[in-house]
Amino acid sequence: MKKMLGVTTALLFSLPVFAQSISGTVITLAGNAEIKADNDQAIVTFFIEEQDKDKAAAASRVNQKMKSGTELIKKEDPQALLSTRGYYTYPVYNDDVKVAAQPAKRQLIGWRSGQYLEVKTQNLKQLPTTTAAAQSLLALNGINFGLSDGAVAKLESERVAAGYKDFIEKLTMITHAMGKKPDDVVIESLDFDNAGTTVRPLAMAAPMLSRARVEASPVEVPSFEPGVSTLSIHIAGKLRLK
Template identity: 50%
Template sequence: MLKTKHMLACLGLMLAASFAAAQAVQTSGTLVIVPATGEVKHANDEANLTFMIEEQDKDKAAAASRVNQKMKQGMEILKRADPQAVLSTHGYYTYAVYPDEQPQPRSNGKLRQPSGWRVGQYLEMKTGNLQSLPKTVAAAQRVLALNGLRFGLSEATAKQLDAQRIDATYKNLTERIASIAKAMGRNPADAVLDTVDFEGSGNYAPQAFAAKTMRAAVADAAPVEEPSFEPGETTLDMRVVGKVRFR
């Protein structure tokens, strides 16, 4: 019994000594690296759409003519429905279509002949008129196929939010510095901010998407019900690293 009490007493003394040593650790001149983040959210106010048209015919010229005509019609519809929209065409393609045949011996020497041609083109549209977007898309879908849709923030809105994003990030940095000072047993006023390194994370950058080739079944004059869209919101974030030295 006496031996057990002696061991417990020794253990208590050792813990007390360790605690005292920890309390005696000097933090003057300590350099602390403090990461922090900040973010702001805002409703999306811009839409980027991809339309396409594709035609297939035994006559390459006939397929190309129908594509050219329908793309022109689709652009005219979009311009009437949304005069402020920015349109740009891209990705014009022409592919040979071959029949499904059994493999022939190489000694045959005959070249495969195409059974037809597939011709298509893509159209990009950028607009801030989200209120009329369903109606605009439905009108265009009478001629063109909707191949992609992405909502985001306009450049003007993103610039306006930049100051708020910086404020939120710096506020988080000062809060973390105060918490670290408290954990070290120091007064936050003793912390001297030596360096602040703002780094844009890039996570909010919209990812470029490739338009996939697909066959569009288009009815020239058939009415199309309006689609439903929810623009959602975008989060802009920022990362900062601060170097803090305690006096």
């Protein structure tokens, strides 16, 4: 019993010595947070592709349909931002024909032309109607919902505050565990990582279209769910105990 009391007394007297030994210690700490917000912007990519034995004929049909499709989109959504994202023309060959003792020959059978159009809009209520109207002339290549620059700017203070709150809560917890108070810590540096959400560019995959020209049928209005985006923040800090 006396031996146990002696050990306990020795530990109690050693605590102040331990507290003194960690003075000046450098601590690295990170705070992380995420906030979610409803998407308020859509980036839609349309395309048109034509094939013909005459290169000029294929290009002319692409130009005419894209012009008409662009005008239609502008009429449906005057505030949308439209950008051309690609235009191509390349030759089309038939399958290699192999003859015994002769090299394979490739025969030019036509030309393929196409063009992409990117539409950026915040008019999500009108988007299904705009898309259906455009699909009467153009093909839908992809759609991506996200946050507009204005929405991200409005949420910036909330994002930073959430990250700093997590940082301070962790600091309080760590100093308490070490027998210190937050006031016993000097923050030497803070690194605010501004990485949030970004809109990924849409991949322009090679479209697969029928070579036959057919009259476009009316397109039913699609249904879209914009969803939500997550804004994240990482705060790294360097601290020193007094």
